[in-house]
Amino acid sequence: MSTPEHRRPLAPRRAGFALATGAVAILLVWALIDAVGDPDVASGVLVGGGAVLVVAAIGLRRASRRPDRTGTASRALVGQKDERDTAIVSGAFTVTGRVATIAVAAATVAVAVGADPLVMLRVVTFTVYVVLIGAFVVLSRRT
């Protein structure tokens, strides 16, 4: 029976590999979308994905240098979360899943009555991310 979950810091080589893998994945998606003729969306993927990578790199650096001063998000991002962090992340995803189910159903109805499917897809995606971040913040403060 052990309490600690993932307090061992990511090894620098492993962290570097994770960041590099993320960068390659983003470039692949960018190239794929750009190749099918949607450069605006491709640029969005590049900027959004790059921002996530930068945040991950900062979180990694903070978590390795000052683990006591990092927040749940940083610890979760770099695989150093304890059981409370895990509870917060799980709770945020639970809320997001419930909202996503309703949002997808609503979007399906909207498309059926004539809404643009691409717009509805973007609305659902945006909603899911906003709810995930909001739920994460609220649970972090309450837990």
Next chain:
Amino acid sequence: MRNEIRRLREEAGLSQAALADALAVSRQTVNSLETGRYDPSLPLAFTIARHFGLSIEEIFHVDP
């Protein structure tokens, strides 16, 4: 659920960070435990009890 973690920690002369390190959790988790915002898992409750040399019942109390 109420608990005696803050009192026990202060009696032991430990900071939240030191206790967190001993329990292998974050300082924020210790703070949340002390303020009652977070109830620990059974394994963590056992770890806390073992750390202070007490039983779980002596540290954690169900609210009346």
